[in-house]
Amino acid sequence: MKQIVLVLALFSTSLSFAQEGKNAEQEKIIEEYLTNCASKYNYNIQMSERQTCLDEGLKIDSTIAYLWQQKAMPYFKVRKYEVGMEFLNKAVQYNPERWQPYRGFMKCIFSKAYKDAIVDLEDCKKKFGNGYVMDHTYDFYIAVSYLQLNEYQKAETILQKYVDEIYRDRQQLEHHTAYFYLGIAKYELKKFDEAIAVFDKALKIYPNFSDVKFYKGVCLSLLSKKEEAAELFKEAKQDFKLGYKLNEDNVIYELYPYQLQGYFVGL
Structure with a gap:
């Protein structure tokens, strides 16, 4: 679809x-x-x-x-x-309970004030628990902020906990964006095999996710699996052209961290 x-x-x-x-x-x-x-x-x-x-x-x-x-x-x-x-x-x-989590989200995704976003959202967790804002927990945006601050180990730890919690809660669906960013954290830590395994989980949910295919291709290339990588890059380019991209609501306003752009796939 x-x-x-x-x-x-x-x-x-x-x-x-x-x-x-x-x-x-x-x-x-x-x-x-x-x-x-x-x-x-x-x-x-x-x-x-x-x-x-x-x-x-x-x-x-x-x-x-x-x-x-x-x-x-x-x-x-x-x-x-x-x-x-x-x-x-x-x-x-x-109204801090309603709008402080939203402010943390805005600092992370919009104004790119990552250290401030972490401070805001950690404070929200202390006061209100690890709730949800814009479809994800506060921890998700804390982890994305750590990715953007090159603190990959912290990001990996938080995102792994997040996807594990989603999987355990049978009332919620596994989230392809959460797997995408967990895969990115592992890629940045040069855990390429682990990153590929996580990217595959994202693709099981969203088979045409061009961003994931691109970064999986990067990992395969770095593992000297050039032919597999080339095929995935070709698929990523085609899916990107067809509009199968990172589909968080606010991508219509802001570029998300690690979001695939046209020049990456040669458009």
Whole structure:
């Protein structure tokens, strides 16, 4: 089945985040100034109009965390991370349990502030337990951050624990992205045979995962299995062209760590 990039958009006002007011009056403010006002404006061309709507709501009640998050969201989308983070910090101030994990995710995937992401998410674990944000546990994003800081052993340990826990919990499906990053950690540690075994688990779930095929091919090449590697590189290129790529929701906004790009496969 061809990859479909899901736009569940953590950024969409249709998400369950929307109705976050603590009382009826706050819900009314959200409806009037977000749903009926800010949501009418496209942030790409009418950022100031959208922000004005939200500011009017916050003048009435500055403690509504969701309005602060909605002020932050479009700035992250247009890569004005420092501006957006100021507003997201306010959302965390007024509702840390909901928005601090999200802030850790944003630091990891959007603003690429990996050390800060680790600090934020470790603090979340202490206060709230190792919960989920954007389909993965806090530990997942901590591990990805360690990958980006070249601390591969830490990343491998955390990701191995993560995939083991997913496998043990029969109510959850094994996750191909988790296997992808575990394989990457092993590849960076030069455990090429182990990396290939993990990449194969990802391919069992998502057989056309071009990113995985490419890095598996790299491992095979480094093991002097040139013919197998060449075949996988050919498949990766074809699958990449057909759209079978890393399919985390937010790849439509940001390049994820180790995500395959056209120049890798000769496009």
